[in-house]
Amino acid sequence: MRRKLLNLTAAVSLMLCVTVCLLWPLSHLVRDELFWGNLKSSDPQVGYRSLLLSSNCGRLMLYEQAGGSRSDGFFWDRYAPNPNRSLAGWTSFVPGIWISDPDALPGPSSRAVLVSFWFPVAFFAFAPAWWTVATIRRRRRKRGLCTCCGYDLRATPDRCPECGTVAEAQPATGA
Numbered sequence: 001m002r003r004k005l006l007n008l009t010a011a012v013s014l015m016l017c018v019t020v021c022l023l024w025p026l027s028h029l030v031r032d033e034l035f036w037g038n039l040k041s042s043d044p045q046v047g048y049r050s051l052l053l054s055s056n057c058g059r060l061m062l063y064e065q066a067g068g069s070r071s072d073g074f075f076w077d078r079y080a081p082n083p084n085r086s087l088a089g090w091t092s093f094v095p096g097i098w099i100s101d102p103d104a105l106p107g108p109s110s111r112a113v114l115v116s117f118w119f120p121v122a123f124f125a126f127a128p129a130w131w132t133v134a135t136i137r138r139r140r141r142k143r144g145l146c147t148c149c150g151y152d153l154r155a156t157p158d159r160c161p162e163c164g165t166v167a168e169a170q171p172a173t174g175a
């Protein structure tokens, strides 16, 4: 069950990683914008809010604006890329991520975050990379090979004579 869940996580992460890898170069050719207008806000003072997800020149922006918008519902628009978008009014706390200063946005309760494309690529690559290493190690262990270098350990099951790796303790079930 646990392994199935890990396999699924790795597969979904890999698909998302590939998708982001394809969108990254595309963001330099076109600026795609997904827009959800007039979503009901949980804050009664705000009433409505809208969400904008924009892909522009190597960066993704998520922008939540408080208040009603001109258009209802969901839209996807494609524009020319804007390579000169300034980072003035944005603060970076983590490499590749910027948060907009609230004063730089129109209206109270609005917020925005900017993320470099490499950040989701690295994030979604982690699970498939971990899965690959874990699978190689598991297959080597099953075949009686060193999990580190793949050397045949049938003659020396406790310690690898090639790289010095001490064999991991086998589970009590002996599987």
Ligand SMILES: [Zn+2]
Pocket: 146, 147, 148, 149, 150, 151, 160, 161, 162, 163, 164, 165
């Ligand atoms: Zn070894």
